[in-house]
Amino acid sequence: MKPEGPLLKVSRGATIYSHEQVAHFSYKVIEGAVRLSRLLPDGRRQILEICLPQETFGMETSDAYSATAEAIGEVVLLRCPRACIAELQDERPETRQAMLSMLSRGMCAAQDHVAMLGHQSAKERLACYLLRLAVGHEDRRPCTIRLPMGRQDMADYLGLTIETTCRSLSDLKAGGIISTPDRHRIVIHDMAGLEAIAEGS
Amino acid sequence: MKPEGPLLKVSRGATIYSHEQVAHFSYKVIEGAVRLSRLLPDGRRQILEICLPQETFGMETSDAYSATAEAIGEVVLLRCPRACIAELQDERPETRQAMLSMLSRGMCAAQDHVAMLGHQSAKERLACYLLRLAVGHEDRRPCTIRLPMGRQDMADYLGLTIETTCRSLSDLKAGGIISTPDRHRIVIHDMAGLEAIAEGS
DNA sequence: CGGCATGTTGAAACGTTTCAACGAGAGTGG
């Protein structure tokens, strides 16, 4: 993802690309967040991944995108033509390894997601997700995390309704595990407690 | 996956490799079926994928396997050292493309799985899965599919309990959509009906 | 023919969804 094209600004809610459209570009998030989702035949929506800064998406190896990408809030992206990536790979073996490890990370994330949706309760899913957002300030101490997305996006990612998501959040608040100073900010007071919940109470 | 090492026979239930173990080999299923699963911290199990003949698995691009692979019944495998694959990729650009498209297919399958677990009911999940097994004899006409795995494996793949899986199966039988001559065989009588159910009644 | 693993069904308990109402905050125009 070296070739630094001009940075691309995308406004809130805009579609970056659509599911099954021909894939010309790959992207990297510089600022903001992007959701990768699929619309199910009956109109329900499943968010497959929420990409945060420094993460890449649209690294399809088939011809068409496997999901729709939309901006959550204002987003700044780095965009790179696929042809350019292919070329780089032919020339420099080391970029090949980088590409594979990116794909690998994506695959692993998808598998984590499957495991979460398959067998966890609403509270467990929420706890898992908050922990994922909290990596970096792993340590103890009340740590604050910024939620780039709204409740509906969280719900669609977790495979829950918006109401259940809210209620689970309220449960965690009631248990003193977290607090929510405003709707886009969550403070984790009891990291160990959160981890315990994430792993099946 | 060209380098045809000797075919490897694995007996029913045996572990081919374990989650987080160092990944030395990649595999291709020749005969039988393999389940890729993860054990959750609380003992529950999620099956991430069920690999049928001609499918590959263990194509990790990181150093460790991202799941455990076990034989469902007797299995015949083709095994290939990762080092050998890497070498091939350096020498022949066309194998690189093949490798990427395999990874891509795996990624897409994982995303399908996420979408299924996120928002579908038990009956819808089962219908989806049966349809996936039925690709090939897509056409009309009562088509018979062989189930390589038992009910518990299906349940763990679908993110359901074994009882719910059974009941959903019984529902489909009661609706005249399918019949089950024996536990490892399912006959689809009404393909269109099954598709309708899979897409959210 | 037993014995054991596997599959099936029933009834109650549980958690999530649904539908509905209400609350809080941001932006707009009077």
Add this chain to the structure above:
DNA sequence: CCACTCTCGTTGAAACGTTTCAACATGCCG
């Protein structure tokens, strides 16, 4: 600046589907 409105978030109560626990059926192998 306030009232208005619109979106988003939160809570309540009933309905629904899945899980749980239990019993029973079936098939397979010694």
